[in-house]
Amino acid sequence: MNGADCLPSLIAFDIDYTLWDLWIDTHVQAPFRRTGNTLNQVLDRYNQEIAFYPDVSKILHDISGKTTLALCSRTNAPDxxxxxLRLLLVPPPPNDPDADGAPPEPKRAFDYFPQKEIYPGSKINHFKALHRKTGIPYSEMLFYDDESRNKDVESLGVTFVLVSSGLNSRSFWGGVEKWRKKNPVVTSSDGEV
Known part of the structure; x- marks a missing residue:
């Protein structure tokens, strides 16, 4: 992978107002349900819709399998x-048949994120837990969040990106570029990384 294609070893996302436009602990009420195989929509007890922001699915498709994905949320309603996340279906990538030529299936949002730190408390504690579980250095972690108070994770060496009005492709790739500038790729004389 050359410097322009390089991704951090772990990319983490806050959930509320970063991946969807609500606070899960105050704006919606269980039980939650999905109608059939409806994509990117879960409804609460009062039919309040919960959905990822429009660019989130494409971002997940672009980076899934290329880096470790994590969720870091300090919600008071982790359940x-x-x-x-278990109910929310991420649409499959467009025009990307599987090995048998069949159209791809949607995937649960929950399954995109092998690492999940979803509980009240400081995001510093979330990242310390991620570091313990994965062994990934903090300098190899990139974090997107809508609250500036969580910038304190930079004290660990994590690259922090403040998201306003939800994660979109521009803010995502801008964050990757910020991480790349902090972590330039060293190449050998023959151009290999």
Whole structure:
């Protein structure tokens, strides 16, 4: 992978107002449900819709399998967040048949993120837990969040990106570029990384 294609070893996302436009612990009420195989929509008890922002699915398709994905949320309703993530279906990538030529299937949002730190408390504690579990250095971690108070993770060496109005492709790739500038790729004389 050359410098322009390089991704951090771990990319983490806050959930509320970063991946979807609500606070899971105050704006919705269980039980949650999905109608059939409806993509990117879960409804709460009062039919309040929960959905990822429009660019999130494409971002997940672009980086899934290329880096470790994580969720870091300080919500007071971790069970709600997990329930919704298990129900929320991410649309498959467009025009990307599987090995048998069949159209791809949607995937649960929950399954995109092998690492999940979803509980109240400091995001510093979330990242310390991620470091313990994965062994990935903090300098190899990139974090997107809508709250500037969580910038304190930079004290660990994590690259922090403040997201306003939800994660979109521009803010995502801008964050990757910020991480790349902090972590330039060293190449050998023959151009290999």
């Amino acid at each position: 709600y967040a997990r329930d919704v």
